[in-house]
Amino acid sequence: xxxxxxxxxxxxxxxxxxxxxxxxxxxxxxxxxxxxxxxxxxxxxxxxxxxxxxxxxxxxxxxxxxxxxxxxxxxxxxxxxxxxxxxxxxxxxxxxxxxxxxxxxxxxxxxxxxxxxxxxxxxxxxxxxxxxxxxxxxxxxxxxxxxxxxxxxxxxxxxxxxxxxxxxxxxxxxxxxxxxxxxxxxxxxxxxxxxxxxxxxxxxxxxxxxxxxxxxxxxxxxxxxxxxxxxxxxxxxxxxxxxxxxxxxxxxxxxxxxxxxxxxxxxxxxxxxxxxxxxxxxxxxxxxxxxxxxxxxxxxxxxxxxxxxxxxxxxxxxxxxxxxxxxxxxxxxxxxxxxxxxxxxxxxxxxxxxxxxxxxxxxxxxxxxxxxxxxxxxxxxxxxxxxxxxxxxxxxxxxxxxxxxxxxxxxxxxxxxxxxxxxxxxxxxxxxxxxxxxxxxxxxxxxxxxxxxxxxxxxxxxxxxxxxxxxxxxxxxxxxxxxxxxxxxxxxxxxxxxxxxxxxxxxxxxxxxxxxxxxxxxxxxxxxxxxxxxx
Ligand SMILES: [Zn+2]
Numbered sequence: 305x306x307x308x309x310x311x312x313x314x315x316x317x318x319x320x321x322x323x324x325x326x327x328x329x330x331x332x333x334x335x336x337x338x339x340x341x342x343x344x345x346x347x348x349x350x351x352x353x354x355x356x357x358x359x360x361x362x363x364x365x366x367x368x369x370x371x372x373x374x375x376x377x378x379x380x381x382x383x384x385x386x387x388x389x390x391x392x393x394x395x396x397x398x399x400x401x402x403x404x405x406x407x408x409x410x411x412x413x414x415x416x417x418x419x420x421x422x423x424x425x426x427x428x429x430x431x432x433x434x435x436x437x438x439x440x441x442x443x444x445x446x447x448x449x450x451x452x453x454x455x456x457x458x459x460x461x462x463x464x465x466x467x468x469x470x471x472x473x474x475x476x477x478x479x480x481x482x483x484x485x486x487x488x489x490x491x492x493x494x495x496x497x498x499x500x501x502x503x504x505x506x507x508x509x510x511x512x513x514x515x516x517x518x519x520x521x522x523x524x525x526x527x528x529x530x531x532x533x534x535x536x537x538x539x540x541x542x543x544x545x546x547x548x549x550x551x552x553x554x555x556x557x558x559x560x561x562x563x564x565x566x567x568x569x570x571x572x573x574x575x576x577x578x579x580x581x582x583x584x585x586x587x588x589x590x591x592x593x594x595x596x597x598x599x600x601x602x603x604x605x606x607x608x609x610x611x612x613x614x615x616x617x618x619x620x621x622x623x624x625x626x627x628x629x630x631x632x633x634x635x636x637x638x639x640x641x642x643x644x645x646x647x648x649x650x651x652x653x654x655x656x657x658x659x660x661x662x663x664x665x666x667x668x669x670x671x672x673x674x675x676x677x678x679x680x681x682x683x684x685x686x687x688x689x690x691x692x693x694x695x696x697x698x699x700x701x702x703x704x705x706x707x708x709x710x711x712x713x714x715x716x717x718x719x720x721x722x723x724x725x726x727x728x729x730x731x732x733x734x735x736x737x738x739x740x741x742x743x744x745x746x747x748x749x750x751x752x753x754x755x756x757x758x759x760x761x762x763x764x765x766x767x768x769x770x771x772x773x774x775x776x777x778x779x780x781x782x783x784x785x786x787x788x789x790x791x792x793x794x795x796x797x798x799x800x801x802x803x804x805x806x807x808x809x810x811x812x813x814x815x816x817x818x819x820x821x822x823x824x825x826x827x828x829x830x831x832x833x834x835x836x837x838x839x
Contacts, residue, residue: 452810783796
């Protein structure tokens with residue numbers, strides 16, 4: 305059998321995270337894998353026929369890996385107007401953006417925008433939308449996905465009238481004078497955008513499967529350009545698996561995708577006999593996702609002590625009995641479960657369930673995850689360490705929310721939130737995660753936030769005791785994330801036997817001022833030795 309000739313890759317610096325020092329000057333890549341590292345001359349002597357790919361004064365780091373992000377949920381966004389605060393800074397710009405689309409669209413075709421953030425951009429309701437779109441129905445989706453705003457044409461289209469009663473589990477929001485303000489909250493929105501649950505005859509047409517494939521491919525390209533080589537999509541339905549499989553068949557999968565299947569669909573996976581590890585190193589089932597409490601940004605997570613302002617301790621969204629039954633079932637089948645738990649009270653309930661099944665049904669090597677795992681203390685750390693449980697906390701929230709976090713949770717409590725430092729010190733595996741669309745998807749933003757714990761807009765530092773070093777932050781977003789999907793033996797380092805997934809940067813994040821890391825130029829991204837982005 306003919307031995308394949310490797311490619312030799314060099315750059316100004318290579319951060320390999322290999323267990324042996326010093327850092328290599330070059331990598332030899334054969335197919336998808338790194339086969340040797342060393343100096344350029346050593347590798348040239350060893351592989352005389354090899355081509356040299358020289359990245360000049362650029363810097364190479366292991367490919368960045370987001371352990372909890374939402375691709376399937378946001379694939380449709382790539383087809384709609386981008387109304388994020390980054391894209392439209394204020395209300396007039398937002399309205400101009402919608403108005404331009406309205407004039408380019410025939411009446412009665414819905415104009416949709418996504419990622420609107422009322423807190424950052426300002427208030428937009430029915431009256432503002434009516435001024436720019438008197439005839440064309442418009443839907444503006446909020447960034448967190450729990451509500452949206454429609455104009456009068458939209459309300460007419462949907463048959464929602466001033467006298468319409470609120471639907472179960474939702475609300476038609478109103479101005480102070482009692483008039484509908486166009487805001488459709490929770491079920492009031494879900495019932496009209498999702499054909500499967502639409503109750504009336506009229507609903508906002510959803511994206512087709514083909515649309516969503518295109519949207520996913522566009523999103524993947526954007527994430528490659530930000531330096532991502534791997535992700536774990538933290539909530540997947542069977543339809544989503546079909547969409548991502550089709551994207552892969554169309555050769556647009558320049559990203560390694562792990563998937564957490566919603567517990568609601570677990571029966572189907574069991575019927576098919578597939579579980580954690582099913583798939584390959586491009587598209588793989590990592591485990592199952594369940595929910596236990598509310599959100600950080602929405603201030604609904606389940607706390608043992610009340611929030612600073614209202615005398616309110618958050619919500620438990622799943623009963624303890626159901627949580628325990630789900631954990632037991634998934635664990636007994638030998639599958640990994642990732643339970644969404646933000647507040648310390650929720651985390652304790654998850655740990656109770658994990659400890660219970662670990663005692664009764666031994667599954668050596670099976671490591672479960674706590675998604676977000678936001679507020680901890682020493683007891684939580686010790687129990688996680690004993691179980692081998694993995695924490696997947698928000699990396700970017702200090703940078704994104706800044707001082708708002710102090711006012712929501714109190715300065716003292718912030719020292720125990722998004723506690724990357726504490727996890728590292730306690731020997732608990734901790735992964736890097738954006739939870740996009742809830743925070744920015746750019747992993748370099750996440751690295752900066754982990755190191756500085758400082759809001760980029762307000763300059764306020766939150767929970768300073770949880771700062772980590774640049775090397776630790778990089779390791780969280782590579783090796784930590786690989787461990788959270790059980791792939792640490794071949795992903796996250798640039799060393800022989802590891803995947804040739806790497807990100808090429810204008811600066812070395814380990815040696816520049818951390819305040820500048822989010823702005824480092826991503827020059828190229830490689831997955832399995834193939835260029836998937838070049839800037
Ligand atoms: Zn999430």
